[in-house]
Amino acid sequence: MTTVTRPPAVAPPAPAAAPTAGRRRRRLTDSAAAWAFALPVAAYLVLFFAYPLYRNIDLSLRDYTVQSFVQGNAKFIGLHNYATAIHDPVFPEAVWHTLFFTFVSLAFQYSIGLALAIFFNQSFRLSGTLRALLLVPWLLPLIVSASVWAWMLNSESGVINSFLRALGGSNVHWLTGTPWSLISVTIANIWIGIPFNLVLLYSGLQNISEDVYEAAELDGATAWKRFWHVTFPLLRPVSAITLLLGFVYTLKVFDIIWIITRGGPDNTSTTLATWSYQLSFGSLLPKFGPGSAVGNMLILGALVAGVIYIRFEGKAATR
Amino acid sequence: MSAVRRRRATRSRVKTAVGVVITAIMLFPLYWMVNVSLTPNDKLRETSPQLFPFDFTGHGYDQVFHQQGAYLLTSVYIAIGTVVLTLLVSAPAGYAVSKLRLPGRRTLTFLLLIAQMIPSVIIAFGFYAIFLKIDLLNTTWGLIIADSTTSVPFGVLVFAAFMGGISDELLHAAAIDGAGRVRAFLSIVLPVSRNAIVSVSLFAFLWSWSDFLFATTLDSGGDHQPITLGIYRYIGNNTQDWNAILATSVVASLPAAVLLLVAQRYVAAGVTAGAVKD
Numbered sequence: 289m290t291t292v293t294r295p296p297a298v299a300p301p302a303p304a305a306a307p308t309a310g311r312r313r314r315r316l317t318d319s320a321a322a323w324a325f326a327l328p329v330a331a332y333l334v335l336f337f338a339y340p341l342y343r344n345i346d347l348s349l350r351d352y353t354v355q356s357f358v359q360g361n362a363k364f365i366g367l368h369n370y371a372t373a374i375h376d377p378v379f380p381e382a383v384w385h386t387l388f389f390t391f392v393s394l395a396f397q398y399s400i401g402l403a404l405a406i407f408f409n410q411s412f413r414l415s416g417t418l419r420a421l422l423l424v425p426w427l428l429p430l431i432v433s434a435s436v437w438a439w440m441l442n443s444e445s446g447v448i449n450s451f452l453r454a455l456g457g458s459n460v461h462w463l464t465g466t467p468w469s470l471i472s473v474t475i476a477n478i479w480i481g482i483p484f485n486l487v488l489l490y491s492g493l494q495n496i497s498e499d500v501y502e503a504a505e506l507d508g509a510t511a512w513k514r515f516w517h518v519t520f521p522l523l524r525p526v527s528a529i530t531l532l533l534g535f536v537y538t539l540k541v542f543d544i545i546w547i548i549t550r551g552g553p554d555n556t557s558t559t560l561a562t563w564s565y566q567l568s569f570g571s572l573l574p575k576f577g578p579g580s581a582v583g584n585m586l587i588l589g590a591l592v593a594g595v596i597y598i599r600f601e602g603k604a605a606t607r
Numbered sequence: 608m609s610a611v612r613r614r615r616a617t618r619s620r621v622k623t624a625v626g627v628v629i630t631a632i633m634l635f636p637l638y639w640m641v642n643v644s645l646t647p648n649d650k651l652r653e654t655s656p657q658l659f660p661f662d663f664t665g666h667g668y669d670q671v672f673h674q675q676g677a678y679l680l681t682s683v684y685i686a687i688g689t690v691v692l693t694l695l696v697s698a699p700a701g702y703a704v705s706k707l708r709l710p711g712r713r714t715l716t717f718l719l720l721i722a723q724m725i726p727s728v729i730i731a732f733g734f735y736a737i738f739l740k741i742d743l744l745n746t747t748w749g750l751i752i753a754d755s756t757t758s759v760p761f762g763v764l765v766f767a768a769f770m771g772g773i774s775d776e777l778l779h780a781a782a783i784d785g786a787g788r789v790r791a792f793l794s795i796v797l798p799v800s801r802n803a804i805v806s807v808s809l810f811a812f813l814w815s816w817s818d819f820l821f822a823t824t825l826d827s828g829g830d831h832q833p834i835t836l837g838i839y840r841y842i843g844n845n846t847q848d849w850n851a852i853l854a855t856s857v858v859a860s861l862p863a864a865v866l867l868l869v870a871q872r873y874v875a876a877g878v879t880a881g882a883v884k885d
Contacts, residue, residue, distance in 0.1 A: 321788050322707035326715065329700035329763055336756050337722050340733025347736060358739065404629065412622035418630045420871050424637060427863035429817035431835045432856040435842060436640045439849050447639060447656045454655075479636065540726030543819045547842070561728050568732060569824060576732075583729040594724040598717060 348580035357576055369577035373585075376578070378555050378563060386559040389474050389545075390538045394531060396478040401485025401530075406519070408486070409493045419490070426483035434547035437476040438463065441548075463549055469557040473545045480544065481537075485530055492526030493519070525600075532597040536590050560586045637860075644668070644854035651849055667854025675855050678837030681747065682816055685833055686862075688751035689815035690808045693758040697807065698800070701766020702792055706778065716767070719760040730756055731824040738825055745829030753821040758811035769803035770796060806873045809866055816862055834859050 323330075348369050350362035373379055408419045425433060440447050441462035449459050462472045496519065504514045520527075542561045545551060551558030551566055558566065560582055568579030643651060644667045645660035703709040704716065734753050735744070743749035773796060781791045797804070819835040826832055838859060841852045 318707060319710050322703045322709035325699040325703035325707060325788075325792070326709050328696045329715070329759070332696050332759060333718060333722065336734075336752060336759075337725070337730070340730050340737060341725070343733040343736045344729050347732060357736070407622075407629070408626065410622060412619040412626065414623050415626060418626045420867065421630050422633055424634065424863065424867060427813060427867060428637075428860050429819070429835055429863070431817070431819045431838050432640070432860050433636070435838060435852055435856050436636045438842075439643060439853065440636060440639055444654070445652050445656060450655050479633075482633070536724045540728065542726075542728055547819070547839070561726060564732075565728055565820075565824075568735075580729075580732050583726065583732055586726050587729055590724045590726055591721070594721055597724075598720055 344580050344583060347576050348578075348584050350577060352576040354574060357574075365577075369581040370585075373567075373578045373581045378558065379582075381555055382558050382560050382563040382582075385470055385557060386539070386561075388470060389477065389541070389559055390535060392474050393477045393481060393538050394534050397481040397485045397534060398489075398527070398531060400478070401482050402489050402523075402527075404482070404486045405489035405493055406515070408490060419486070422486060423483045425480055430480070430543035431547055433480055434476060434544045437472070437479070437544075438548045441472050464553055466553075466556045469549045469553060473548050473557050476548060477538065477541060477544050481534060484537075485534065488530045488533075489523065489526060492523050492530075495526075496522050528600060529597065532593055532600065535593045536597070539586065539590055539593070560589075640853050640856055640860075643849060644857045646850060648848060648850045664850065667848075667850040667852075668858075670848070670851040671855050671858050675834065675837045675858070678832055678834040679858065681831040682833040682835070682859075684831075685747055685750050685754065686812045686815040688747070689754045689758060690811045692751060692755045693762045693807060693811040694804065696755070696759050697762030698766050698797065698804070699792065700763045701770050701803075702796055704763065704767040705769075705771035706773070706796070707788070716764070719763050722756075722760040727757070727820050731821055734821070735824055743825075745826050747826075747829070747831050750818075750821060750826050750829075750833070751815075753825055754815040754818050755811070757814045757818070758807070761810060762807040765807050766800065766803050769800055773799055802873070805870060809870055809873055813863060813866065816859075 349364060349366060350356075351365045351368070352362045356362035404422065408415050439445075441449075443449060443459055443461050443464065446462070448462065452458070452460065460468055462468050500518055500522070501514060504518050509517065540561055541559070542565060545557060545559060545562045546565065549557045550570075551562040555563070564579050564582035564586065566579075567575045567582060642658070642660050645663055645665075646657055647662055647664040647666065650657055650662050700715075704712045709715065731753070734749070738744040738749050743752075777795060777799075778791055781795050786794065816833075817835065818833070819839065822833050822836050823839065827836065834855070838852065838855050841848070841855060
């Protein structure tokens with residue numbers, strides 16, 4: 289099942305040919321050779337994914353202080369850190385902010401990305417060049433984008449407030465007011481995520497045959513009807529993948545929020561990702577245990593979306 | 608006939624104009640970054656910001672070259688290290704998954720997809736605890752390893768997809784010539800996979816260059832720190848010197864801009880290849 293055209297640089301692979309009788313005999317040596325090539329990545333996954341994950345779970349189940357962190361003799365306290373985190377007054381706020389940040393980001397990234405994809409799917413001069421330029425925000429280091437937004441949103445000297453004033457509005461305390469700080473980091477994140485949506489949805493549109501549109505046009509369908517009854521349904525698999533991946537990526541966003549507001553003021557823009565970092569590294573008195581516990585809760589959300597994604601896309605993918 | 612063509616041409620021109628306007632709005636923050644990086648600080652603090660850098664200053668860039676040079680070099684070093692490590696681990700794995708019928712390749716692919724979804728915050732905590740033990744904290748090597756966790760799963764998936772497209776006849780011909788699997792991999796598969804190598808290297812470089820989370824967790828006390836920490840320290844220390852902060856940001860954006868110019872098709876390819884498999 290090909291849901292999205294692979295761009296020319298990565299040619300679509302032909303399905304592996306069924307092994308012939310001759311090759312079947314050599315299967316055992318084949319397997320050994322195959323594993324020799326895959327050994328580095330297997331070791332890599334164990335050392336640099338499984339082990340850190342294990343360490344993180346271990347961290348969340350022990351009573352770590354700075355001292356016992358270095359010495360490594362912290363007491364096992366079961367799920368106590370999880371209870372501490374959940375009963376912290378910041379917890380419900382962080383959950384709500386995470387949901388707001390994730391779903392509002394997704395809604396805008398997707399709809400703006402789709403509108404742009406449809407627009408750039410028409411042929412006109414410069415369309416390819418402009419589309420490439422639109423990728424830039426996605427490629428920049430997040431700290432760069434975040435710094436620029438932080439300055440643009442500055443209350444006194446920011447260009448956005450100056451623009452609002454020119455339109456007759458008044459100053460908004462983007463970074464220091466409630467709920468503005470949360471809205472500000474969401475806006476910056478939407479801006480960063482639009483190119484990703486644009487690229488995926490554009491390649492999905494490229495895959496829809498011209499004939500379908502011609503048929504719809506012959507039937508007298510208006511542009512809106514063509515979108516609603518032809519494009520949108522045919523784009524559904526690509527849309528689902530784009531949104532699922534967007535969900536997983538947005539859930540773990542840390543840099544943007546940390547650099548623009550540090551989750552503040554007073555935790556009003558903190559999410560599970562930034563709060564977990566704040567607990568472990570953000571103060572002079574680190575709370576490694578609760579920090580890791582919050583991180584592990586975050587992973588659950590990502591895993592649920594991940595499994596849905598893999599069921600959706602991976603069935604035919606894993607060869 | 609000519610009337611239709613003329614109307615079509617007009618319509619195309621209108622679309623181009625609309626497209627240019629949309630792009631300009633979307634890229635406004637980038638323009639603003641360049642603008643501020645050239646405007647003196649006292650002008651930045653005026654209530655209505657200047658839309659053009661009329662009072663041009665080179666102060667910010669001067670600061671970059673005097674204070675951020677070491678950070679930039681460290682970033683280049685770490686990014687290249689990440690590219691090398693990523694290629695070494697992921698290219699053979701891609702070959703094993705796509706061409707050698709690796710037993711357990713479904714499981715491996717599944718694990719790699721999952722690995723891509725693990726929030727980096729969690730990996731960073733784990734690495735912190737481990738690096739503290741084995742003395743890799745605040746080293747560039749530690750950061751190279753941590754940064755590569757973003758690109759290795761992606762790399763294997765891209766290589767597997769690409770190498771799956773290499774014709775079996777080509778490899779059979781090599782086998783008849785007596786080339787072993789290693790020879791076939793080195794002298795046939797790798798050269799043919801040039802495009803995939805470029806795509807993976809490009810993203811490994813960009814992601815490593817952009818990394819802030821691993822750097823601040825694992826290298827914030829190191830002698831050699833990447834440019835993302837350089838900018839972060841700037842923001843923390845001289846919040847008044849936005850001219851210099853954004854000049855540094857412009858310089859830190861250059862690799863992305865250059866790579867987009869010289870390797871545009873690989874960029875779009877990478878976005879889709881990482882997300883979607885057939």
